[in-house]
Amino acid sequence: MSLPHLHGFPVSSLSGEQIASLEEAARLARIDAVTMVAAANSGHPGGAFSSMEMFLSVYGVANLTPENCGSSDRDYVVVSHGHTSAGVYAALAAWGFFDAMEAVSHFRSCGSVFQGHVERDIPGVDWGTGNLGQGLSAGVGFALAQRARGCKGRTYVLMGDGGQTKGQLAEARRMAVKEGLKSLVALVDWNGIQISGNLDAVMPCNLKALWEADGWEVVECDGHSFQALYGALRGAGSGGRPTVLLCRTVMGKNGGAMEGTHEYHGKSPKKDVYEQVIEGLRGDPGILKRALELRSAPFRFTGRKVEPLVPSLDLGNAFTYDGAKMDNRGAFGRALADVGRLNCGKEGRTPLLVFDCDLAPSVMTEEFRKACPSGFVQCGIQEHSTATASGAAAAAGVVSVWADFGVFGIDEVYNQQRLNDINHAGNKTVLTHVGLDVGEDGKTHQCIDYVGLLRNNFGWKLVVPADPNQTDRATRWMLGTPGCICLAMGRSKVEAVVDAHGDPVFAGGYRFEYGRAVRVRQGTMGTIFALGAMTQKALAAAGLLAERGIDVSVWSVSCPLEVDRAALGEACASGYVLTVEDHHAGSGMGAVMALEMVRGGFLASASAPVRFEAMGVTRYGDSGPAAEVYRAMGLSPEGIAEAFVRMRG
Structure with missing residues (x-):
């Protein structure tokens, strides 16, 4: 049977012959469809x-x-x-x-692409x-x-x-x-x-x-x-x-x-109903028997492998922050606008679309909007549709960025982000205002579960930068990297992370590498792993411990879903491992590391016993200035230092 060529609407109306051809195709397609369902006994x-x-x-x-x-x-x-x-x-x-018979015989068959x-x-x-x-x-x-x-x-x-x-x-x-x-x-x-x-x-x-x-x-x-x-x-x-x-x-x-x-x-039709349907369509009920015989045969049609877009962008040169405090979201917004100016409207560059849900001044996408107005999509307070639209846009050949508060960009739209993952969409979601750092906004707006939610998926990458320098470099890396990537950060201004000599750790020759933890202090009497901007609090805690004669290493972790095994191995060798995060203590970085310690054989291979504790959010937070909320949760520098002392016994 030959179907008419209809692409581009070549005729003003269909001819009788074209209609007859399409109606015959519909008859045969109905036979195929009901036989698929009958062979699978579901559909x-x-x-x-x-x-x-x-x-x-x-x-x-x-x-x-x-x-x-x-x-x-x-x-x-x-x-x-x-x-x-x-x-x-x-x-x-x-x-x-x-081939229609491939679908008919393998519909809903385990391992088949005809799901x-x-x-x-x-x-x-x-x-x-x-x-x-x-x-x-x-x-x-x-x-x-x-x-x-x-x-x-x-x-x-x-x-x-x-x-x-x-x-x-x-x-x-x-x-x-x-x-x-x-x-x-x-x-x-x-x-x-x-x-x-x-x-x-x-x-x-x-x-x-x-x-x-x-x-x-x-x-x-x-x-x-x-x-x-x-x-x-x-x-x-x-x-x-x-x-x-x-x-x-x-x-x-x-x-x-x-x-x-x-x-x-x-519901699948039973044998008598199926045969009645096939006879009414002038078909051969024997097609079901052939489909069932083929159902146990190897799949001949394996579909296609969907790959996310590989962007073509000029990512520019990273900015360096070594002076006054600055918020990470501000560093993200500045880097985004810089990449936008370098690429928007340029021949051969991948188009860049930035989606906003009425929060541009807070999520710092205003500078991009001004620099690249044609690439800015204002969606209003409509997070569910925006989450899906931004994912589909990425799947259709653009670099798609959606910036929103954590409780809106992942908590509220978890299912949409899950489907983006299933579809290999390749969208970029930027979460600001995560963790207890939202402070006064209280428990409804303190996003303390984003690591755990993204951990439930299989394709998402998550980056939680420590300071503006790492944020800038992680932003540019994200924009140029295929796949679904989430960049998460708090609201408050933070100091640049510096080494023992006072030099910025995430500047100079530093290059962001997904999955790599960075040691920001060297010690011999234990290890603290700190997630993102908790690095500054961990460093302050290390200073308090040093005053008590306890010398600890501090590692800054930006990729909580991807354990740096080399860093974890060194930490286990120190005998004491404390993880610190602005996240639910049972489902975040600490939980991931604890599982990796067991599953990866770190405990079995350790030459001496390893003490481990995961510090994090243990209840819904209070409403108040961020520093006070952290202190109430035991996540101040003093609280971290005391927890390490208790762990050492």
């Missing part, structure tokens, strides 16, 4: 059937092919209702992305979606990246109707209109049924009014008519606004007993 056939014409139409008109799906300058397609994956795979197979929800391992899938309501935010990110790259392509986002009441969707709708993203086209599978029953019974909403209220061009069309879909897609964006197609569909369309019911929203 979501109802939505796959109701969205089928939408999938085939979008993948048909989009400038997205097996040949260009790995490049950045093209159209993007996001399937937000990712549970309809059987329909997505069937449609992609129809357009030649892979239960769509993932980027499949060519043609631009964003891995699990939780409903996040796809439009990803579409916003893709459209922003296209604009920044000077690409004229479109972004298509397909969604179910059940998730339309989610708050993140409203955030994304507003972002799209505010940014004037007329290249963004959304399609809603409006079948009126979700997993618990009728849409209006579960959570009623005026779907059309929601989109109109946020300023979208709203078009209603028959979601099972290729002619109607083609015409609506062709005209999308002509009004200068983002467009949504509310596609009237039937749950389980052409699925016999599956049609018009919520029963098969997430």
